[in-house]
Every structure is written in structure tokens, then in C-alpha cells.
Amino acid sequence: MLETISFSQRQRLAYIDFCLLFKGAIHRQDLINRFEVGLSAGSRDFTLYKELAPDNLIYDPREKRYFQTENFLPVFEHDAKRTLVKLANDISDGFDAIGDLHFPVESASSLNVPDIFVVAKVVQAIVNKKAMSVIYTSLSSGSGARELVPHSIVDNGQRWHVRAFDRKSQSFRDFVLTRISKVTVKAEPEVHECIEQDEEWGRLIPLEIVPHPKNIKFPTAIELDYAMEEGVLTLEVRAAMAGYLLRRWNVDCTKHASLRSGEYQLWLKNRQSLADTDNLAIAPGYTAEQAAYTA
Known part of the structure; x- marks a missing residue:
């Protein structure tokens, strides 16, 4: 028809x-x-x-x-990868409601693609400000039930995540979308579970990234690559996303630029800006004595 x-x-x-x-x-x-x-x-x-x-x-x-309804089956094909990319860039082609969905989606990924029905349920929970119960498969504990309060979909450069309050650990964490199954949207969350209470998400930290002082012979080339001004690229990123960016760009985060292999073309000049920031175990060379966790 x-x-x-x-x-x-x-x-x-x-x-x-x-x-x-x-x-x-x-x-x-x-x-x-x-x-x-x-x-x-x-x-x-x-x-x-x-x-x-x-x-x-x-x-x-x-x-x-x-x-x-509970028996809902989409009439049209909604591609998960295209939907996430359009959500990330607020693009609508007339066949969707992208422009009507106002919630944070950070960046876009061309790699792994989550199940469209999992994405849909997570988006429903975010848009309607609801909690959700899921089956989540973790590297450390295997598969098990979790209750999450999601507020944003994010991209760490390799995989799509959902940023959510985890009722099991009573903290805000990142959960890989492809490891989520059997999503059920639940009731409204408590105040302490909402995005406004996610300090790592709301806090912006400045990063001063420069050409690696020991690995790069002609730093001007790197300055051109990253449109640096006076040899420095200054960024403000969410504390919750800093570790992902530093890993994705292979930024040497050691105090004295001591990572000497060729893939490290950048160095974090103001390393002290990462103080009191979680999820930095993945930042190259960063060894602060603090808790770091990735779901």
C-alpha cells in the first residue's frame, strides 16, 4: 500500500x-x-x-x-546508525522527528551500531524523563539486571554510550549501548538521579593541547592540523568526556611528555586541569591516584 x-x-x-x-x-x-x-x-x-x-x-x-502499544512494530525502517548520526547533528530529512527531540547527543560514530529498538527505548526514557530497567552485560560482572536513569547519549570515539544514574552503584556512569538489552521504561526518577546532579557531566574543564615537545620535529604541521593559535589548542570539554577525547586523539598526559612512540603527536600542557576528574584511566599516561571507572 x-x-x-x-x-x-x-x-x-x-x-x-x-x-x-x-x-x-x-x-x-x-x-x-x-x-x-x-x-x-x-x-x-x-x-x-x-x-x-x-x-x-x-x-x-x-x-x-x-x-x-506493547505490540508496536514499525511500519518504516529506521536505521540505528543514521538515526544516531542525525540525533547528534540535529538533522531531519522529513521522515523523522529529529528536530522535535531535544536532549544531549554528543558527537557521532561510524563504528558499532546498537539495536534500533534499544536506542528507541533509551530515547523514550530520556525524552520523557523516566527511569528504565535493562539487562546489561559488563566486562567485570557479566549479565544482570540494572535500573538506570539515562539523560544523554554519548560517543567515546569508538562506541555509543548512554550516560545514566546507576541505582546499583548510586552514581552516574557510562553504559555501552550494544551491551544493553530488554529495556523497560519505568516511572519518573528521584531528584538526585537527574542530569542536574551529574557533576562530571555539568562541569567543563579547560584543556591546553600542544604539539608533542619530544616526538614532533616540525610542530608547525601539527599546529595547522588542529588550527592551533600560538601553538596551543584550547578546548573546554565535559569532565565526563575528557578521558575519551584524550584517548581518541592519543594525547600524552604524562607530566614530562614521556610517551615517546610515534602515535603520540600531542601533549596535554595543563595536566593539572584533570584533577578531581573521574574516568581518566583511559587517558594516555595519566596516573593520578584517584578512582576511575568505565562500565
Whole structure:
């Protein structure tokens, strides 16, 4: 049936499908406002969608919106990799609701791709500010149930993570999306579990990165690569993300620039800025006596 429908109506049907998958619900007015169609046209779109997938949505007259059902199966194919990249860059091609989802997604990755239904449930929990129960497989403890309160999707340069409050450890941590399964969205979290209480996420730290003083013979080349000003690249990054960036760029974080192999073309000049920052065991050469943990 989809092949016989006009392109513009397929866009609107795909939008309904996307909202149900990633947000869990949609108002009729959402569709009307997004595509600037009349009330009757919007009603016809929902009627047609219900014909295509009668078990996908149910209308709540009290809230005046349609909700995803437990039997929901998307009518359109939503690619996980493309969706994450578009979320990271706030890009919409008209077949989704990217522009309507306002929550942090840091960077974009071309490597491993999580399951689209896991991504959808995590996004639902973030958008609707809910907790979620998951089965998580950890390197240290294997598979087990966890209750998380997610607030952001992040990219460490290799893998997609979700930043969340972990009720097991009572702390904010990073969880690899591909290790998450069987997601169930739960009730609203407590105040101490919300993004505002994630100090490592909210705190910005300055990094002064320079060409490696011992490994680079012609530092001007590195200065050009990174658009350095007066030989220094100054960045402000979230404390929770600092370790990932330093590892991704192979930044030597030793006090005296002592990592001498060729892959270290950069050195962190203001190493002291990393004080009291977690998750730095992955930062090359950083050996501060502090706790560091990656889920």
C-alpha cells in the first residue's frame, strides 16, 4: 500500500511511526504543526496509519494523544546508525522527528551500531524523563539486571554510550549501548538521579593541547592540523568526556611528555586541569591516584 501513497503522505506516516517508536506517543497537533496541514488531512493520515498498523497505537481521550502499544512494530525502517548520526547533528530529512527531540547527543560514530529498538527505548526514557530497567552485560560482572536513569547519549570515539544514574552503584556512569538489552521504561526518577546532579557531566574543564615537545620535529604541521593559535589548542570539554577525547586523539598526559612512540603527536600542557576528574584511566599516561571507572 505504501507504494501507492504520495511522497508527502509517506513523510507524514513515517513521522507518526518515528514519534511512536522514539517518543512513545504523538499528538495529532504535532503532525499538523510539523507539516502545516489541515485538521482533516491530519485525521486522514492517522486513519491510514491505523489501517496499515492497527496494533501499533491506541488513543487516550484524556490526554488527547496516541500512545505506542506493547505490540508496536514499525511500519518504516529506521536505521540505528543514521538515526544516531542525525540525533547528534540535529538533522531531519522529513521522515523523522529529529528536530522535535531535544536532549544531549554528543558527537557521532561510524563504528558499532546498537539495536534500533534499544536506542528507541533509551530515547523514550530520556525524552520523557523516566527511569528504565535493562539487562546489561559488563566486562567485570557479566549479565544482570540494572535500573538506570539515562539523560544523554554519548560517543567515546569508538562506541555509543548512554550516560545514566546507576541505582546499583548510586552514581552516574557510562553504559555501552550494544551491551544493553530488554529495556523497560519505568516511572519518573528521584531528584538526585537527574542530569542536574551529574557533576562530571555539568562541569567543563579547560584543556591546553600542544604539539608533542619530544616526538614532533616540525610542530608547525601539527599546529595547522588542529588550527592551533600560538601553538596551543584550547578546548573546554565535559569532565565526563575528557578521558575519551584524550584517548581518541592519543594525547600524552604524562607530566614530562614521556610517551615517546610515534602515535603520540600531542601533549596535554595543563595536566593539572584533570584533577578531581573521574574516568581518566583511559587517558594516555595519566596516573593520578584517584578512582576511575568505565562500565
